[in-house]
Amino acid sequence: MSSVTSERKQTEAYIIILEERCKSCRFCVETCPRECIVIDTKINAQGYHPAKFEGMGKCTGCCLCAEVCPDTAIEVFK
Amino acid sequence: MSSVTSERKQTEAYIIILEERCKSCRFCVETCPRECIVIDTKINAQGYHPAKFEGMGKCTGCCLCAEVCPDTAIEVFK
Amino acid sequence: MKESQLVKGNVALAEAAIQAGCRYYFGYPITPQNDIPEYLSEHLPKQSGVFIQAESEIASINMVMGAAATGARAMTSSSGPGISLMQEAMSYMAGSEIPCLVVNVMRCGPGLGGISPTQGDYFQATRGGGHGDYYNIVLAPASVQEMFDLTMKAFDLADKYRNPAMILADAILGQMKEPAILEPREPVRTSAKPWAITGAADRKPQYLKTLYLSDGEQEAHNLELMRKYDVIRDKEVLCEAKNLEGAELLVVAFGTASRIVKTAMNMAREEGIRIGLIRPITLFPFPSKAILEASEQIPKVLVVEMNTGQMLIDVQVSAHKSAGIFFYGRPGGGVPTPEEVLVEIKRSLHATAGIQASKNSVG
Amino acid sequence: MKESQLVKGNVALAEAAIQAGCRYYFGYPITPQNDIPEYLSEHLPKQSGVFIQAESEIASINMVMGAAATGARAMTSSSGPGISLMQEAMSYMAGSEIPCLVVNVMRCGPGLGGISPTQGDYFQATRGGGHGDYYNIVLAPASVQEMFDLTMKAFDLADKYRNPAMILADAILGQMKEPAILEPREPVRTSAKPWAITGAADRKPQYLKTLYLSDGEQEAHNLELMRKYDVIRDKEVLCEAKNLEGAELLVVAFGTASRIVKTAMNMAREEGIRIGLIRPITLFPFPSKAILEASEQIPKVLVVEMNTGQMLIDVQVSAHKSAGIFFYGRPGGGVPTPEEVLVEIKRSLHATAGIQASKNSVG
Amino acid sequence: MYTDVIMAGFGGQGIMLIGDILTYAAMHENKRVTYMPTYGVEMRGGTANCTIMISDEEIGSPMTGHPYSVIVMNGPSLVKFQPKVRPGGFLLVNTSLVEATAVTRADIDTLLLPANDIALELGNGKIANMVALGGYVERTQVVSLESIKKTLPKAIAERYHKTLPINIKAIETGAQLARRG
Amino acid sequence: MYTDVIMAGFGGQGIMLIGDILTYAAMHENKRVTYMPTYGVEMRGGTANCTIMISDEEIGSPMTGHPYSVIVMNGPSLVKFQPKVRPGGFLLVNTSLVEATAVTRADIDTLLLPANDIALELGNGKIANMVALGGYVERTQVVSLESIKKTLPKAIAERYHKTLPINIKAIETGAQLARRG
Amino acid sequence: MPQQVFKRPRTLSDKPTHFCPGCTHGTAHRLVAEAIDHFGVQEKTIGVACVGCAVFMYDYFNVDVIEAPHGRAPAVATGVKRARPDRIVFTYQGDGDLAAIGTSEIIHTANRGENITVVFVNNTVYGMTGGQMAPTTMLGQQTTTTPYGRDFRTDGYPIRMAEMLATLEGVAYSARVSLHNAKAVLNAKKAIRKAFEMQVNEMGFSLVEVLSACHTNWRVSPLEGQKKVEEEMIPYFPLGVFKERTGKDFL
Amino acid sequence: MPQQVFKRPRTLSDKPTHFCPGCTHGTAHRLVAEAIDHFGVQEKTIGVACVGCAVFMYDYFNVDVIEAPHGRAPAVATGVKRARPDRIVFTYQGDGDLAAIGTSEIIHTANRGENITVVFVNNTVYGMTGGQMAPTTMLGQQTTTTPYGRDFRTDGYPIRMAEMLATLEGVAYSARVSLHNAKAVLNAKKAIRKAFEMQVNEMGFSLVEVLSACHTNWRVSPLEGQKKVEEEMIPYFPLGVFKERTGKDFL
């Protein structure tokens, strides 16, 4: 694993949001330093608008989103 | 009430031990600075050898014996 | 007269407490009775009353003991696990004859259990519950209106007999809304309490205690309590009797179960089956005499409970020797449906007299 | 075989626990059972066992729950007020089917009460005690030897049925010394406990719980418990029957009361009166069948208790319809004398059959 | 006259509120009523529902395993309550959150309303419950729409009275769609 | 054969110990026995007593309100137990601590022993209990003095075994005085 | 003519106590009665008795008394005081009662700042029940349930209640005193008076922990018991005032 | 090829939780599971569930679990640990559970120095029962039973448990952490790991108090809840380590 640099270069890192686990608390959205996450308009089976990853190329794989997700709905790849 | 002086002069002070309350713990005996109190040989109705005042003239009325008596068996006069 | 209001059972009960002059509530949250403390925390302060959320049920009931010892009307409310924790102190209050109200909006057991409507605490409520020989006065409402009325009654009885009184309700009665008139039926009795612990001004010091160590003292005290319970048994029985005349079967049920039975009775009537109902309103004192008399006329008795058969034994002991006694119960939050009760009614009617008590529990 | 030793009932009980393989004792002092923790605090450490004096009875019983949940034999002991405080956790243990032993060396109640011998906790012991539909297995010794024997038995039954077991004794049985043989009658059964919470190595994680929230789950659980109790009722009844053949009167009494009755029986025999005795050894399960059968033959039944009539109701429900049932009890530490019992025996024999249950309490 | 209804959905969908409104309306029409909500942990994360009984006579059991009508506002509630409706009864389903294809009972009257979508169209996503209530009342005629409107202010806390018009609008829209449907 | 005895005095007078000794002696003679002490708070500040029953047959009640014999070592115990002795029974009173004039029952056999004084004479104020035990055993013959002496080491904790001779001496003295008395 | 300069306080009844010879429960009782006399509040004082050797409080104090279940005196006192805020309410509790079974009640009562006074007699054992270990039993101390001496690995540590309670906001006064000699008694008298003064002045919760010997269960003579208090207890349970609210700064 | 750098810990089951959206009970659960994974003790860990929103622990942790009565988890854990000292035992308790009804059990378990780990989630209310006041409710805070805001004169003061417990000898580790943002979560992770490390090393009782929002009952959005934790809770409940035993100096 390469260490995260502050330089904003293209990265391969990404996250997967387990949509059905997401309860739309927005913690990940607010936390992501690269603003990679938004709330989707669709509704999941639990009745929530799940978070959605829109950070391909931006995401550094810093895991902060995953750390704050109360529902362990985020997997991070780097 | 006259204040207690350290001078060993004859005093009028005395104590009354309520014999039937006494349980012979010896606290008064050990506490009295003037050694005015002894344990009697007789047995009271509760089965204890009560304390006995033998300090006429010695007693200063300092009340220490009464303060330490757990059974409030001592009255002090001065 | 006040207008009838749509109100939750728990709220009706809490409002009754205020109208009965209770100004001291001590309690600890537990479902399904939280509306009671929530209502009182809002309304008692307005009446210069005291609402304390205690650190536990044990603290709650002991605070009740302290406040009630001064002669004030005081109460707590809880459910299964919390009521179990109160048993020691309730035993003390029975022993030192301190009146109070304890409300048990039952939840399922054993253990933490579910919160569905159930009647599994009948034994605990009616047998004292704690250690030693004593009884609580136990009232079993069956409607929101009775949540109100019987709460007022419970305070009166508690004071009259210097004994803890208990309201034994369930989640349906607590959570349901029904129209009810929140106004006392009779003026609230306020009796002098010369025994109260208020400070020994103008009289000798006095005390409230339960420790009796000298020879025969405790026994004398117990026998005195027993005499009191006998008076209560004699004077304070309440029950609803319905359609006893000419009935083929007597159903005995209390609280929510009795409402289901009523629906089943209507269904039976439509089929031409004549059912009588005795609904004990006081569980202690138990309406033994009413049941004895009814069962002299009606040869078969069906007991319906939301448990595995607890009031059953009181009916067995009360009923006439010649009566055949049947049981239908669903424990653990299983609420019998009127249809099921109807089936049991028919089954009882067709059974031979030989069966004394068949526990039919439908899962 | 070991020699017979002069030993205190409480000590015999404590020694039995050790011999039954119990290595975990958690308790809080209370008279008249302190010899039990005192003995175990000395002897358990020698067996690599654990003795903890907990900060309260509530902590004690919950520690028992924890230790027993791992599959170990664990116990606590207490008396009236302490046992009342344990009711919540006992309900949990019944609900999550964790076996354990709880010893109640009864003291008087209600409240703090006296410490004289008494039997006022029969209701609490035999009706579950805590909230919800459940039962404890309850054993009632009547001698120092039985304090030993039934304690061993109680551990076996608790494990066999995954249910709390209780020894219901009184101050006489706890404090009295009698010769006794402190050796197991049968080899100690040690059963596998696949349900135990030991860490999920080589198997899936598992749990012990009592919370059932989804539809019908709690009811199903309650019904399963009920089936278990039915098996216990069927298989585990113990009672002593004495001189039933040709008796004019059947006396039913348990524990210390039964010993007094035995003395009275001898006195009666000398006067030519033939008395039979049924002594329930298990209070739950209750020896209903034995009482039914005996009362079919013997027309009158006298129940003698050291309380105001608690086992009475079980006898009333068990006995044959035709039997006349009488009661003699002394509560609050009043120990009936054999002479008094003899008077009651005669009174019952002369009474007309009409009286169903007369509570005669002599102060 | 006797009828009952179970209303069910997610916590937060305002199920309890429309239950209250119906109950008040029935009281207004001098009926006997009981209203039984779910409560406690059942409410957290799971579904919320309430049962209302309306009758001319004393009401026995305030709960039923075989309701005359059911209002289903979300998927889990359909699973739970569809099988319980009495044959010949009535089922209203919020197809904004429930797959219409999952509605399978043929022996009952069903009304499919995309309540959330309608609500959003009316400009407030939170009044889907009122849409459903309107549909239910219109189809069953258990009380008059007039009674509902009259008692609405009783059921809704005063500080929300400014929302009365939009709520009434939603009820009416629901009723209208029920007439059409 | 059946008999019983209540022994009573202040806590600290060694009542329980002589009860134990008697019980062991009876066991030694193959009798059935029960021994019931007072306990708990009753012991604090008040009197201590124990009841022993000795019989050839199974013993029912281990307590009695009408003892065959009573040993009274202090004043309060006389008040409590004198009235309870069975007519024709036996009462032993420690007149070192009890006014002899307070012994009023005429329908029973009484033995007045100044047990404390005798004990002091024997050189140990603490063995008044043994003096009384000797008197009781001698007068009632419930067990043999031999059995008492033989089982004494069982009842007395080992670290006190050096006191056995003086205890035996006290028992014998009591017995002797009972013979005379 | 000599005048009586020391006499039984009015509030103390003249019934002989059931306490063992030399048990300083008796002394503590007297000091409490003296404090009540001092403030002239006997007629409006309500005592709450605990379960322990002091359970017979109603026999010894000429005030109204209610008996609380073991450990629950603070909760009962809360009920009394809330219903009658104009009364002086005190509990008198042992270390088993207050520091074991009653831990929760004392902490939360203190935390609520109930305007009551607690007299807490710490004698390191359960006196009434025969000398079992208490939460305040010293390490190594033999009791009937620690026959090999208290071992912290099994039995935990002696708890210093006065200090722990002093950390709670609701507490107005928390002090530890002793009764092992005359000087200690005179100090104890002051502290107990202070505690009642706090209540009279509506300052909130006040507590005095009183070190006391239970020589009966320690199996020593009364005088040896006093010495043990001085030489063994005080070093672990230091005397002193751990909290004293000076103004109504809690408002 | 990117590798997975953050995944669900083995010890956390993949069953969706019943917690409200944004409830940091979920986060706390994960951190505990991570600590168990870290020490490789999943197969010998036994969890003790409290009664509160975290009661369903057995559904979420892949370890053996026993449910304790409300407040009694420390006593149950004591029984478990005494019977199986070779196992890793932890309780997970809410503030109602631990600081109200369970006060006595937590204090005495800590005082005995039981070698267990306690995860204590302080969200200032009784979450499960609908948001009533807890012992940790802030002054002025409105709850369903303090409709006029918590008033210390009736309801007492918010109790700082981590500090109070740190005063007890038996405690090896006591710390307070929060979960209101990513940095806080990372600190919380360390503290929870440390607490388990203490147990693994047989150092005695360890506790981590975790500040957590119950925005459902606070009646704010999840994000507002996080802000309240930061701005209102932390000033009163300071984060930090209040006790950390470094050597086996307790022996």
Ligand SMILES: Cc1ncc(C[n+]2csc(CCOP(=O)(O)OP(=O)(O)O)c2C)c(N)n1
């Ligand atoms: C619930 C309950 N548990 C136990 C007891 C038994 N008990 C009576 S007093 C006491 C402890 C007494 O010790 P302490 O409080 O230290 O008072 P002391 O006698 O030492 O003054 C106990 C455990 C009881 N009465 N009630």
Ligand SMILES: Cc1ncc(C[n+]2csc(CCOP(=O)(O)OP(=O)(O)O)c2C)c(N)n1
């Ligand atoms: C003896 C008992 N009393 C009360 C309850 C009801 N009850 C369940 S959870 C709970 C409190 C929950 O609050 P907390 O411990 O703070 O946990 P949270 O839900 O906030 O995480 C209460 C009072 C109970 N189950 N048992």
Ligand code: SF4
């Ligand atoms: S891993 Fe870091 S950068 Fe990537 S989405 Fe999560 S918070 Fe944003």
Ligand code: SF4
């Ligand atoms: S933090 Fe988790 S639950 Fe919250 S919005 Fe993001 S993915 Fe969803």
Ligand code: SF4
């Ligand atoms: S008053 Fe002082 S001098 Fe007099 S006897 Fe007492 S202690 Fe001694």
Ligand code: SF4
């Ligand atoms: S202090 Fe009191 S009880 Fe003790 S010996 Fe002196 S007078 Fe007697």
Ligand code: SF4
């Ligand atoms: S047992 Fe101890 S505390 Fe109790 S009275 Fe005796 S010396 Fe005092």
Ligand code: SF4
């Ligand atoms: S109620 Fe509060 S603590 Fe419980 S799950 Fe919801 S947010 Fe979390």
Ligand SMILES: [Mg+2]
């Ligand atoms: Mg003590």
Ligand SMILES: [Mg+2]
């Ligand atoms: Mg909480």
